[in-house]
Amino acid sequence: MSEAHIDNQVLASLREVMEEEYPVLLDTFLVDSDERLRLLREALLNADAAAMRHAAHSFKGSCSNMGAPLLASLCKQLEEAGRREQLEQAPDLIEQVEREFAIVRILFKSERQRHA
Amino acid sequence: MSEPLTILIAEDSPADRLLLSTILTREGYRVLTAANGQEAVMLFEQERPDLVLMDAMMPVMDGFEAARQIKQAAGQQLVPLIFLTSLTGSEELARCLEAGGDDFLAKPYNRLILQAKINAMARLRRLQATVLEQRDLIARHNEHLLNEQRVAKAVFDKVAHSGSLNAANVRYLQSPFALFNGDLLLAAFKPSGGMHVLLGDFTGHGLPAAIGAMPLAEVFYAMTAKGHSMAEILREMNAKLKRILPVGVFCCATMLNLSFQRRLVEVWNGGLPDGYLLRLDGELQSLPSRHLPLGILSANAFKDECEVFPLELGERIVLLSDGVLETGNQCDEMFGEQRFTEVLRSNRERGQLFEEIHQALTRFNGSVQDDVTLLEVSMVDGASLQRPLLDAERGGQRGPTDWRAQYEYRAQTLRHFNPLPQLMQMLMAVDGLRLKGGALYTVLAELYSNALEHGVMGLDSAMKQGASGFAQYYQERNRRLQELDEGFVCFSIDVSPTEQGGRLRLEVSDSGEGFKVGQPVQGSTGRNSLSGRGMALVRQLADHCAWSDDGKRVCVEFYWSCNA
Numbered sequence: 108m109s110e111a112h113i114d115n116q117v118l119a120s121l122r123e124v125m126e127e128e129y130p131v132l133l134d135t136f137l138v139d140s141d142e143r144l145r146l147l148r149e150a151l152l153n154a155d156a157a158a159m160r161h162a163a164h165s166f167k168g169s170c171s172n173m174g175a176p177l178l179a180s181l182c183k184q185l186e187e188a189g190r191r192e193q194l195e196q197a198p199d200l201i202e203q204v205e206r207e208f209a210i211v212r213i214l215f216k217s218e219r220q221r222h223a
Numbered sequence: 224m225s226e227p228l229t230i231l232i233a234e235d236s237p238a239d240r241l242l243l244s245t246i247l248t249r250e251g252y253r254v255l256t257a258a259n260g261q262e263a264v265m266l267f268e269q270e271r272p273d274l275v276l277m278d279a280m281m282p283v284m285d286g287f288e289a290a291r292q293i294k295q296a297a298g299q300q301l302v303p304l305i306f307l308t309s310l311t312g313s314e315e316l317a318r319c320l321e322a323g324g325d326d327f328l329a330k331p332y333n334r335l336i337l338q339a340k341i342n343a344m345a346r347l348r349r350l351q352a353t354v355l356e357q358r359d360l361i362a363r364h365n366e367h368l369l370n371e372q373r374v375a376k377a378v379f380d381k382v383a384h385s386g387s388l389n390a391a392n393v394r395y396l397q398s399p400f401a402l403f404n405g406d407l408l409l410a411a412f413k414p415s416g417g418m419h420v421l422l423g424d425f426t427g428h429g430l431p432a433a434i435g436a437m438p439l440a441e442v443f444y445a446m447t448a449k450g451h452s453m454a455e456i457l458r459e460m461n462a463k464l465k466r467i468l469p470v471g472v473f474c475c476a477t478m479l480n481l482s483f484q485r486r487l488v489e490v491w492n493g494g495l496p497d498g499y500l501l502r503l504d505g506e507l508q509s510l511p512s513r514h515l516p517l518g519i520l521s522a523n524a525f526k527d528e529c530e531v532f533p534l535e536l537g538e539r540i541v542l543l544s545d546g547v548l549e550t551g552n553q554c555d556e557m558f559g560e561q562r563f564t565e566v567l568r569s570n571r572e573r574g575q576l577f578e579e580i581h582q583a584l585t586r587f588n589g590s591v592q593d594d595v596t597l598l599e600v601s602m603v604d605g606a607s608l609q610r611p612l613l614d615a616e617r618g619g620q621r622g623p624t625d626w627r628a629q630y631e632y633r634a635q636t637l638r639h640f641n642p643l644p645q646l647m648q649m650l651m652a653v654d655g656l657r658l659k660g661g662a663l664y665t666v667l668a669e670l671y672s673n674a675l676e677h678g679v680m681g682l683d684s685a686m687k688q689g690a691s692g693f694a695q696y697y698q699e700r701n702r703r704l705q706e707l708d709e710g711f712v713c714f715s716i717d718v719s720p721t722e723q724g725g726r727l728r729l730e731v732s733d734s735g736e737g738f739k740v741g742q743p744v745q746g747s748t749g750r751n752s753l754s755g756r757g758m759a760l761v762r763q764l765a766d767h768c769a770w771s772d773d774g775k776r777v778c779v780e781f782y783w784s785c786n787a
Contacts, residue, residue, distance in 0.1 A: 136238035169236040
């Protein structure tokens, strides 16, 4: 498991805090992230910089809480783009986010199986 | 252990919400969650949580607006609000504070920091709650205290600014701002129709100063109504204050005894600033303090000597509290006597005097005065004043109607005892005489002083010519009275019913040599003489008046009808 994708220290403390709720947290994050991705794509389609910024900001927050630093930093770049209303790089960034999330999803799924 | 804090979490991300609520629930808090700002405001209003964790960026209503609404709904209560944010720009962080945020918590959450911040906020909240509680407590105490003071002031005002202060010849000015400034003004008509006036200034302010005013006013009014002399009243007031007031609390006072019939004023000043007598020709005569204030000296050491001044119609006396002279300005100067007398001298229109003094003080000090008491008393024609009815309408039972009494007062008694209140009290028990109380007292007082001064002590009223003669006469009178060791004044009182109502026959005799009745009464030489008025007055007030041939005995009669 690559440290760049997942921060194991964060996951360890989440396990400790959540105890038996840990799998629920992971599920919640994965379901919510799908929704965030949908919102990002929608914002791009509408060329809505503000919506882009909000969705990226929220996603960034939960990624950082959940120990997905690379995903969080990609979201941060998207948020910045939205804030500056410069959406030219957005398609490329969203693609990177989707790729990174695909990795994180696989890692979290296996994490979930290990602690079911 | 007290109830756990209730914490509201407003966070749109479900994972973050779950994480945070799980952490806080595990820590033992009661947790409420909202997914956007609007839900958060609604939940806040319903549940009144103790602390709010608020995400800044949320759909429907963002965290900034929700924070504003929650802070407004919380009112004076401190509900700490911590922004959950991954915002990093200083501008955005400042926005959080402007919206009412008390702190930030950055993502990713750290349990230790979260707990520390919640603890710090809880402390702040308790501190604020304590401050509010104590503020409310103080406000309640203060309200209670003010209420007591208002009640006390209402009583004080009734007592301290009552009596005949509204008589046409009295003007006064008292600062309306001070709740109690310890100054009191008393005025009362005497049974004889004259007037007692007192301006007092207790040391200190507030309730302690006001407390002494009550007994002082009681003595003043009760004794004046019974016909006691100013000296007796001063003695009693002094004795009473001395008895009840703690050391260091006393009352500076000036008392006046105005006789409208004799056009005289007696002045006693103990510790107040000089009063002023304003003559018609513009001359200003000061009335300085000659005594210690009331409530300091024991009865033996107390001096009740008064100064006597003739006072023509329209002449006035102005009394003031030390607050007037001690009014300071920015340069630490005091208003002082010189400025005050200049205002008095330059006064043209009498009705404007107080206004002029007030203006001068305001010009000098630059602000409103709150410790100023002024009193002005004028000599007027006594008949022009409306007097309150004497204790006449007690109604109902009938007093004694058919009786006779004789009182002989001898030298030792005459030296220090004023028999008039005793005699008046007896006579006022007679129903038909009560309405004639004023006239009766005047006649009684005239006959008594005539018998004592001219009869027993052999003083010549011709001495009383001129203002200086006056003072000399009263000095001599007091000297002879002190040394009196023989002589008497005798009152014979005879009350009997008549067909119409009743009759009082009052005979006064004395041990003096008498005078020749064929000649006019001594000293009654004319309109401007200060003496002689007394006897003319007796003739005028009594229904009948006659002297025995040897001039040693005078007999007056009063009649009344039953249905009067």
